[in-house]
Amino acid sequence: MSLPMSPDEHLKQVLASFDESVNPRLVEILRSAVKHLHEFTREVKLTHKEWFAGIEYLTATGQKCDEVRQEYILLSDTLGVSMLLEMINYAASEKATEPTVFGPFHVDGSPHRKNGESIVDQTNDTGEPMVITGAVKDTNGKPIAGAELDVWQVQSNAMYDVQEGADWRNMRGIFTTDAQGKFEIKTVRPVDYTVPDDGPVGNMLRAAGRDKWRPAHVHTVVSAKGYIPVITHLFDSESPYLKNDVVFGVRESLIADMKNGKCHYDFVLDPL
Ligand SMILES: [Fe+2]
Numbered sequence: 001m002s003l004p005m006s007p008d009e010h011l012k013q014v015l016a017s018f019d020e021s022v023n024p025r026l027v028e029i030l031r032s033a034v035k036h037l038h039e040f041t042r043e044v045k046l047t048h049k050e051w052f053a054g055i056e057y058l059t060a061t062g063q064k065c066d067e068v069r070q071e072y073i074l075l076s077d078t079l080g081v082s083m084l085l086e087m088i089n090y091a092a093s094e095k096a097t098e099p100t101v102f103g104p105f106h107v108d109g110s111p112h113r114k115n116g117e118s119i120v121d122q123t124n125d126t127g128e129p130m131v132i133t134g135a136v137k138d139t140n141g142k143p144i145a146g147a148e149l150d151v152w153q154v155q156s157n158a159m160y161d162v163q164e165g166a167d168w169r170n171m172r173g174i175f176t177t178d179a180q181g182k183f184e185i186k187t188v189r190p191v192d193y194t195v196p197d198d199g200p201v202g203n204m205l206r207a208a209g210r211d212k213w214r215p216a217h218v219h220t221v222v223s224a225k226g227y228i229p230v231i232t233h234l235f236d237s238e239s240p241y242l243k244n245d246v247v248f249g250v251r252e253s254l255i256a257d258m259k260n261g262k263c264h265y266d267f268v269l270d271p272l
Helices: 007-016 024-043 048-064 071-078 081-089 200-207
Strands: 129-138 148-153 172-176 182-188 217-223 230-236 262-264 267-269
Touching: 007 024, 048 071, 048 200, 071 081, 071 200, 148 182, 172 182, 217 267, 230 267
Parallel strands: 129 262, 129 267
Antiparallel strands: 129 182, 148 172, 148 217, 217 230
16 A cells, blocks of 8 residues: 655656746746745644635735726835835845835826926925925936936825725826926825725734834835836835835835925935
């Protein structure tokens, strides 16, 4: 009588079922995912009940997604995977501006705005007016003219515009640096906010005794022809949540002084 199959032999059989001649990269990813899933299942000795709870959790996560709500991005953010993705995919040198999470609230097609223009379209915004000035430079300190800053931030009511309706647009703009590589953005001082916690991610945070706060920040993607773009934030140095950002996005180099209605920051891009 032959011996029962061991979990290692079982894993080997599953891994061998993927044919790398079909799509080598896909097979590399699937084999690795299966290997780690099997290891995880064995490591925690997953029970049937827990496995089914996991299935229900992922089902609910998908069901929570719609045109403006992306619960899977939020799950990835709060498990630290989104930040890790930025870290391993950012090809720039240490001299360039550090990246951080993209987040779920960027929208394509923000309005192009002139330097000095405000991104606050709602005149009833209660925030403290603030002007962000700075320049985009290369790693030798040379200003980059014509660099683009796609900027977005939370409204002063701690909600992103799109959370108030799919067509709602406020606090967004694309700015272009002038001949000296400088930009000027009128806005309001960003506020701390919580990630949406009325879905499966909120349930996970509560069940695990975790915080749901993001420290006040302004998002931007800085890009220029011939340079590596950076997805990043500027964080308010006075936020009480810098040490426990729910998405693990804070980097020391991205913390800026936003007191007295002013913020100054120079972004640095690496050549391609
Ligand atoms: Fe944000």
